[in-house]
Amino acid sequence: MKPDRVAPLSQGEPLDAAVAGNAQSRGFASDAPRRRDRIWGAIWRLGVLVILVLGYLGAASLLSLASVRVGFDLWAGIDPFLPPERRPFLGAVDLAHRAFAVDALRQVYLAALVLGGALWRDRAGWRRRLALDRERPNGMRPVALLALLLVWPVLHIAWVTGTAELFGASFGRRVTLSPFMSQAAVAAWLVYLAVLAPVAEELLLRGEAFARARDAVGPVGAILVTALIFAAAHVSSWGLARPVSLLPLALVLGWLRWRTGRLWPGIALHGWSNLALVTYVLWPT
Structure with a gap:
């Protein structure tokens, strides 16, 4: 029986080096499927994440629409199940109040759904998951955080108004509130912008x-994905205006969430930025 042929070593190549090279090449080959699995796993998780966000937003919108429809109709003595052709005409004031109530209740339902979902999945660690606990120390010095809270709204106003001018949009220019909004409605709207929306969205x-x-x-990646x-x-x-x-505000909020390890600084910056921008665009010339 003839012995199997073995490829000769190149001149000056030690046997250990050849064995190590073969092992390394096999290691690279075996790592490739793992990398592909990790990439596809990350894509799958991000797809589930997008579906989850859409589900939360959709459920909150449906709940708020149903609540406002039924609640306002019963308050006005209207049967909420009347067909559209038999429903009485609603004035502009009533429609404006209903629209605002839908927006406000959507944020309330959204916050409740997120909190309830986190509590249902992890009853012991839901605070840590949502960055609401105080077990970990704040990763940012209070002076730096205070400086960011003071400086960022100015930068935010400059960026938003500049973007509006670039795209020819009107949201960054001098605007006025609806004449159908009472003082109480205006106060409630400001609370919605500065408190309800930032808490629910964050x-x-x-x-x-x-x-x-x-x-x-x-x-x-989490900062980029949540910002997008x-x-x-x-x-x-x-459109894209x-x-x-x-987008800059979203990136800063994500960075702040990672840097501090907590959600409250982002909520504060979000609410303060909303209030500063609204005050600027509503300020009379």
Whole structure:
């Protein structure tokens, strides 16, 4: 029986080096499927994350629409199940109040759904998941955080108004409130902008969504993913003007969530930025 042929070693190549080279090449070959599995796993998790965000937003919208429809109709003595052709005419004031109530209740339902979902999944660690606990120390010095809270609204106003001018949109110019809004309605609207919307949106995006995205693509990827979702959720009749105007704020909110390890600084910056921008655009010339 003839012995199997063995490829000769190149001149001067030690046997150990050849064996090590073969092992390394086999290691690279075996790592490739793992990398592909990790990439596809991350894509799958991000897809589930987008579906979850859409589900939360859709459920909150449906609940708010149903609540306002039934609640306002019963308050006005209208059967909420009347067909459209038999419903009485609603005035402009009533329609404006209903529209605002839908927006406000949507944020309340959204916050409740996110909190309830986190509590249902992890009854012991839901605060940590949403960055609402105080077990970990704040990763940012109070002086630096205070400076950011003071300086950022100015930068935010400059960016939003500049973006509006660039796209020819009107949301960054001098605007006026609806004449149908009473003083109480205006106060409630400001509370909605400065408190309700920041709390609900930060719970969803920099809370639940950030935790899921960080598990899939790491902290930097989580900052980018949540910023893109935040911007995309604000697409409106102005096209890309609003998403582009809000993208820097979304990136800073994600960075603040990662840097401090808590959600409250982002909620404060979000609310303060909203209030400063609204005050600027409503300020009489």
